[in-house]
Amino acid sequence: MPIWLRTWIQGMKQTGRFHPSWILLVVLTTLVVAGIVWIPTQMVSKTQPESLADARAVPASNTPASATEEESAAAKKTHAPAGASLASATADFTPPDIDDLPDGDFGDAVRLGRNIFNDTQTYARAYVGNGLNCVNCHLDAGRKADSGPLWAAFGMFPTYREKNSQVNTYEDRLAGCFRFSMNGKEPPRGSKELVALMSYSYWMSRGAPIGVELKGRGYPKLAAPAQPADTARGKKIYEANCAICHGADGLGTRLSDGRYAFPPLWGDDSFNAGAGMTQVHNAAAFIRANMPLGQGNTLTEQEAWDVAKFMNSHPRPADPRRAKS
Amino acid sequence: MKTPLPRSRPCINWSLMLGILLIACASLGLNPAHADSRAGATLAQQGGSGISACVSCHGARGEGQAATGFPRLAGQPQAYLLRQMQAFADGTRKNPMMEPIARALSAQQMRDLADHYAGLPGWSAPVKTGSPDPAAAPGPRLATAGNWDKEIPACFACHGPGGAGIAPHFPAITGQPRAYTRTQLKAWQAGTRSNDSQGLMKSVADRMTDADIEAVSLYLENPAATGRSE
Numbered sequence: 207m208p209i210w211l212r213t214w215i216q217g218m219k220q221t222g223r224f225h226p227s228w229i230l231l232v233v234l235t236t237l238v239v240a241g242i243v244w245i246p247t248q249m250v251s252k253t254q255p256e257s258l259a260d261a262r263a264v265p266a267s268n269t270p271a272s273a274t275e276e277e278s279a280a281a282k283k284t285h286a287p288a289g290a291s292l293a294s295a296t297a298d299f300t301p302p303d304i305d306d307l308p309d310g311d312f313g314d315a316v317r318l319g320r321n322i323f324n325d326t327q328t329y330a331r332a333y334v335g336n337g338l339n340c341v342n343c344h345l346d347a348g349r350k351a352d353s354g355p356l357w358a359a360f361g362m363f364p365t366y367r368e369k370n371s372q373v374n375t376y377e378d379r380l381a382g383c384f385r386f387s388m389n390g391k392e393p394p395r396g397s398k399e400l401v402a403l404m405s406y407s408y409w410m411s412r413g414a415p416i417g418v419e420l421k422g423r424g425y426p427k428l429a430a431p432a433q434p435a436d437t438a439r440g441k442k443i444y445e446a447n448c449a450i451c452h453g454a455d456g457l458g459t460r461l462s463d464g465r466y467a468f469p470p471l472w473g474d475d476s477f478n479a480g481a482g483m484t485q486v487h488n489a490a491a492f493i494r495a496n497m498p499l500g501q502g503n504t505l506t507e508q509e510a511w512d513v514a515k516f517m518n519s520h521p522r523p524a525d526p527r528r529a530k531s
Numbered sequence: 532m533k534t535p536l537p538r539s540r541p542c543i544n545w546s547l548m549l550g551i552l553l554i555a556c557a558s559l560g561l562n563p564a565h566a567d568s569r570a571g572a573t574l575a576q577q578g579g580s581g582i583s584a585c586v587s588c589h590g591a592r593g594e595g596q597a598a599t600g601f602p603r604l605a606g607q608p609q610a611y612l613l614r615q616m617q618a619f620a621d622g623t624r625k626n627p628m629m630e631p632i633a634r635a636l637s638a639q640q641m642r643d644l645a646d647h648y649a650g651l652p653g654w655s656a657p658v659k660t661g662s663p664d665p666a667a668a669p670g671p672r673l674a675t676a677g678n679w680d681k682e683i684p685a686c687f688a689c690h691g692p693g694g695a696g697i698a699p700h701f702p703a704i705t706g707q708p709r710a711y712t713r714t715q716l717k718a719w720q721a722g723t724r725s726n727d728s729q730g731l732m733k734s735v736a737d738r739m740t741d742a743d744i745e746a747v748s749l750y751l752e753n754p755a756a757t758g759r760s761e
Contacts, residue, residue: 304676305672345679345684346676346677346679347676349679350679446729447729450700450728450729450731451689459697461691461692461697467691467692467697468697498729498731499684499688499689499731500682500683500684500731500734500735501729501730501731501734502682504734
């Protein structure tokens with residue numbers, strides 16, 4: 207016990223203004239406050255990985271940082287029962303084989319959806335304003351766990367999203383991808399592109415529980431980095447691990463027909479500033495789990511944070527919501 | 532050089548002259564580091580001291596030899612070819628036939644050869660022949676979609692649409708003899724070929740079973756023959 211405290215307590219005793227039970231009172235008060243404020247926060251954050259970030263984003267809803275296009279398909283979930291345990295909040299799900307498609311009109315829609323997903327440049331050209339394809343950030347045709355899989359996103363809609371301050375259907379969510387990540391325009395609701403993408407997602411998630419957090423959903427959230435994410439360190443990591451495909455200039459590698467063999471990470475042909483991938487925590491989580499391609503989880507978490515920060519330190523198309531205001 | 536210059540802007544004209552001179556030098560091949568694909572063609576045809584003629588194994592037009600598994604060189608990215616010769620020389624790619632040849636090649640000869648073979652036409656699919664080999668059945672799937680349950684990306688994700696290669700780092704893999712592809716995948720596994728950037732091929736090959744390797748090697752030899760060339 208520090209000397210000043212001891213002196214103070216003795217002084218209190220002598221003046222008769224102190225009683226040892228005060229200590230008990232203070233400790234109990236602290237515990238009660240912690241019980242009300244801190245513990246539920248912890249439990250909620252376990253069951254809802256996005257909730258803390260969401261809470262932070264609320265007061266500054268006009269800043270780019272809150273312009274949350276969750277490419278991770280980690281839609282903002284605000285209705286899960288607080289205090290639910292981790293085990294009961296996540297479930298395993300194995301999506302169907304990618305070639306095991308149904309026949310008939312439904313099968314045709316699912317096939318078109320898959321084609322749009324893998325080759326957005328061809329199959330949804332009218333709504334795309336950059337050089338990307340859906341599959342660039344949702345690997346294995348939107349099927350890979352920890353890579354924003356469609357089957358884990360589908361059952362989480364409708365849901366309220368701070369991004370546009372309203373309840374979003376899954377169709378709304380898909381349309382948002384076109385506006386932000388694809389830097390294009392939203393396909394009309396009911397358009398054949400959205401119908402096809404919804405059919406594809408529905409097919410992939412058939413049998414999955416609705417409204418239940420599935421294991422592998424979104425990108426696995428990383429703990430805060432030991433050291434603040436650093437652009438200079440990120441640059442070195444980029445050069446050693448990423449440049450071979452994405453180019454020393456980050457502008458991707460183009461084929462002779464002008465298409466991208468490897469997607470641009472910034473610049474005019476990349477996602478715009480409203481996309482979820484512009485949030486360093488999203489980008490770091492995706493990179494850590496999935497990059498370099500075929501070598502997921504080989505970078506350290508710190509490296510993922512640093513290289514994500516480096517990626518997002520470059521210019522890209524403006525957030526369409528800000529450009530118009 | 533004594534032609535009268537307009538007095539008003541002499542500096543601009545002199546820098547223009549210098550520019551033209553530099554371009555002329557470059558186009559005439561005066562730059563000593565410039566690769567000479569003609570010298571490369573001669574070397575490929577005739578060989579040299581300690582260097583057997585490339586054509587004797589890799590074919591008259593660099594098309595390779597299916598029966599023996601000598602790879603196609605024609606149309607591969609120049610930088611890729613150069614890196615392979617360097618790898619044979621420095622031992623990161625083990626091969627009893629190529630290692631002594633690569634060590635006998637000068638840096639200039641390597642560049643000439645790489646230039647020569649990169650300039651030859653690449654593989655194009657022959658007309659569909661024969662019936663598909665059942666062992667190739669999982670091949671198209673691995674090549675075009677991968678097997679993410681085992682973290683195997685599609686071959687074509689890095690080797691380009693149709694496996695035609697993406698310069699400078701990723702070679703064409705379609706049209707290669709099945710024996711060649713099989714040997715290489717096993718070499719990545721065994722570590723006798725370790726000249727891949729960032730260990731990218733090693734990490735993929737390690738996750739492939741012998742059946743995967745067989746299927747993909749068969750498929751890549753001629754995707755058209757399996758009836759699905761996506």
